[in-house]
Amino acid sequence: xxxxxxxxxxxxxxxxxxxxxxxxxxxxxxxxxxxxxxxxxxxxxxxxxxxxxxxxxxxxxxxxxxxxxxxxx
Numbered sequence: 001x002x003x004x005x006x007x008x009x010x011x012x013x014x015x016x017x018x019x020x021x022x023x024x025x026x027x028x029x030x031x032x033x034x035x036x037x038x039x040x041x042x043x044x045x046x047x048x049x050x051x052x053x054x055x056x057x058x059x060x061x062x063x064x065x066x067x068x069x070x071x072x073x
Contacts (some may be wrong), residue, residue, distance in 0.1 A: 034060075038051055
């Protein structure tokens with residue numbers, strides 16, 4: 001992947017770091033699926049998360065669930 005890795009931050013944070021930040025947040029899946037589709041900036045420093053408009057809502061939710069299921073270690 002170009003921007004994310006499982007643990008280590010590249011341009012964007014690692015998937016486990018994202019999961020840790022949003023663990024226990026009931027709105028995390030909806031929020032992250034929106035970020036995947038619409039992009040954004042400012043949550044993790046100055047890097048821009050690009051939009052991915054070709055990813056449908058169901059696929060974005062599936063990706064968000066996968067990210068949120070990551071654990072450290």
